[in-house]
Amino acid sequence: MNFETTETVTETHVQTNIRWDPWYIKSIPGALKLSAVILDIICLICLVSAPPYWKEHSAGEWYIFVCMTGFWVSSILLIMYLLHVIEKLHVIPWLMLEFGFYAVWTFFFFTASLAIAVKGGYDSALAAAAVFGFLGTGVYGADAFLKFRGWRKGELAQGERKTIRSTTTAQSAS
Numbered sequence: 001m002n003f004e005t006t007e008t009v010t011e012t013h014v015q016t017n018i019r020w021d022p023w024y025i026k027s028i029p030g031a032l033k034l035s036a037v038i039l040d041i042i043c044l045i046c047l048v049s050a051p052p053y054w055k056e057h058s059a060g061e062w063y064i065f066v067c068m069t070g071f072w073v074s075s076i077l078l079i080m081y082l083l084h085v086i087e088k089l090h091v092i093p094w095l096m097l098e099f100g101f102y103a104v105w106t107f108f109f110f111t112a113s114l115a116i117a118v119k120g121g122y123d124s125a126l127a128a129a130a131v132f133g134f135l136g137t138g139v140y141g142a143d144a145f146l147k148f149r150g151w152r153k154g155e156l157a158q159g160e161r162k163t164i165r166s167t168t169t170a171q172s173a174s
Contacts, residue, residue, distance in 0.1 A: 012156065014090045024081050032143040033078045039136040040071035046129035047116070054126055059115035063129065066112040070105050070140070087158035094157035095150045102144035109137040 024030040044067045047060060054060045077098065080086050086094050113133030120127035150157075 012090065014087050016088050018083050018085060018088060021082055021084055029143065029146060030081065032139055033074055035139045036074040036136065036143065037071060037078060039132055039139060040067045040074065043067045043129055043132045043136055046125050046132055050123050050125040054119060054123060059119055063112040063116050066108045073101060081158065084158060090156055095147050095155065099144055099147035099151055102140050102147055106137055106140040106144050109133055109140055113137060
């Protein structure tokens with residue numbers, strides 16, 4: 001009679017020191033985070049350029065809230081990745097948390113951009129804000145997709161995880 005055993009060994013390799021890593025921006029997740037920060041600022045500038053009535057309109061206030069919250073959260077995450085603080089705190093499920101934030105913010109950006117696009121015929125600054133808002137929706141959506149895919153694969157946000165599977169077949173002496 002043959003018996004088969006499978007052994008799975010997972011090794012996590014991280015460096016727990018805080019260090020500056022400008023190469024993170026050249027990676028796809030880093031470029032998406034930097035793009036999100038830049039688009040948040042551009043969206044805010046476009047809406048602030050609109051007449052005061054539209055800034056104080058409920059759609060304008062919603063748009064400003066979405067842009068500024070996205071800006072601050074994405075900026076803080078970008079700085080944490082650049083300094084490898086995420087790697088230092090590798091026990092926190094960063095990919096799952098970021099996926100949740102970016103998925104919700106994709107929806108929020110879409111609704112805010114849609115609300116501003118409806119009003120875009122009244123002022124060109126609103127139309128520009130809507131266009132950049134929809135671009136922001138795409139960036140946040142792409143980042144959410146990458147975070148979801150990494151989370152489902154069991155990857156780390158920063159650092160390296162190796163999984164080694166070995167199968168052994170043994171025969172019993174019967």
